[in-house]
Amino acid sequence: MPELTLVEAVNLALARAMADDADVVVLGEDVGVNGGVFRATAGLQRRFGPERVVDTPLAELLISGLCVGMAAQGLKPVGEIQFMGFLYPCIDQLVNHASRLRHRTQGRLTCPMVLRTPYGAGIRAPEHHSESTEVMLAHIPGLRVVVPSSPERAYGLLLAAIRDPDPVVFLEPTRIYRAVKGEVEDDGEALPLDVAFVLREGRDVTLIAWGAMLKETLAAADALADEGIAAEVIDLATLKPYDEETILASVAKTGRCVVVHEAARTAGFGAEIAALIAERGLLSLLAPVARVTGYDTIVPLPRLEQHYLPSVDRVMAAARKVVGFG
């Protein structure tokens, strides 16, 4: 099997979806001739033409609104927003239209669209290019929020998102676009949405992460093993709606949980997971749930961003603390 980077796996899934289904349309800024600023759509316009791989005007609200209109007509648009920092004009379309078109028409009109965007810090990018505001999106009923953490899952989850009959925001972790490689079979097989993946089994502590933070989390699990701590690692993968049962089953086994995310701490998705465990898994807990997160500050510009991002050491320290609790 070929070894692909995560961004190459995204490209492969887009090509596969477009080849399989004439209703799939890719649109966004620079996605055509240029192949996308990260090359996620490279080669697609040459293969599928400028009407199915659309270079849009520089207007993010428009991209998301076009997706809603196209989807209501039965197309399967895949819009690209160049960076998550430019996604906010789309919030109106996501909250007021994409997520509720099916509901407000009681199924008469539907919205099978995908909005892809790279997100997260750690690539020494300019201001506004490094935030992780996934929890804003995960708060919207009717939407799906999906985050791959490996080339294999990028391929399978993106295919699933495109085939899904409802709107999906697909967040691609910029930091591991090219930093991880993996074998990807172009077999057209989708992975399930709404399901978390147990990447590593362990009995002592459950580590939960998504996107680029799996890199540090898996490294921490390796190093903890050397210390005799067997960490179970869960890739949440779909943040909305998320897989409560896999989390609860793991915590029932380990009794300890550390949630890792690079987004700011307050009202981050880690708070949701901690609340779930408090509500439904309290009696299996042997220690308080810990969160290792970005700080409650603006993501700093590149000179300081490595100090903002949760490190392997911080994940390990939190794991040791909960394992050693009491």
Place this chain on the structure above:
Amino acid sequence: MDDTPGSGQDFPVIARFEVRRRSYLAPDGAPLRALPSFASDLDLLLALYRGMVLTRTFDLKAVALQRTGRLGTYAVSLGQEAVSIGVASAMREADVLLPSYRDNAALLWRGVKMEEILLYWGGDERGNCSSGPPHDFPFCVPVGSQAPHAAGVAYAFRLRKEPRVAVCLFGDGATSKGDVWEAMNFAGVWKLPLVFVANNNQWAISVPLKLQTASATLAQKAIAAGFAGEQVDGNDVLAVRAAAEEAIAAARAGGGPRLIEAVTYRLGDHTTADDAARYRPPEEVQARWKEEPITRLRSYLVSRKAWGKSQEEQLAAECQERVEAAVERYLATGPRAPQTMFDHLYAELPAVYA
């Protein structure tokens, strides 16, 4: 005096534009010029008239229902019936309507039932699962945010080479939003089969047009997007219908988008939650009543001896009866079970919510 930058020097003029204003009937119903060809079809004119009268009857009843606690907030289209009716009457069933919240008349024309509109404004999503064309969009509440949808719909038609047109209605306030500009700009680039209709009723709640824009017309906003804009007398249903017919035919034939600015006046409050007397003088409203569209078309029909007192009385009774029957059906529709709020959240309810 020419205050164009660079005027008075030897620079070439590289762009000029003009905007025309279309009207056929004077406020008293007298023809101002040769009427459009469809005006020879008396049945059609009578249908337009009946549509406007039915809409007004329905609107007034809806306000009465709201005032007596039997309907939620409602946006009345009093005085603007010609815009929605004129546009909708020029569309085909397969075309897609993307209405604003004030386009009750267009929805009724396209087959949405009165009880369905009441059900929606009465607080029940089932009202949007309506009997009109299944591909039409429901009322859009966030102002102007349906314009990008219209561009997406029209893009789908273009991609599939379907001879269909998207028709997007919005108010003068919406033309201040980026949504409308972004959609017009894209429609111009791709020559989409899309007709934009700006219902210029002079007021965005309490903000008058002069605080909305310094542009001499709304129609000229199309020029910057690379296509034609036209202003029409929005109280003259013949003008609205003729402009819409031409624009829709051009769009269907691959001629790209157009913008129609229909100049009318909001005779009513913004909604039942508004009191317009707080921000505009009653004399202004009184003066505008002399221009409203229903009397205008009736005067013309009477002058053609196609309408008279007995027909008017019969139509009024018939509209009352139809509206009352629809209200009864609406009021007889009970609320759904609470758990149905999860119906249609997703195609299938995710296991975690089940």
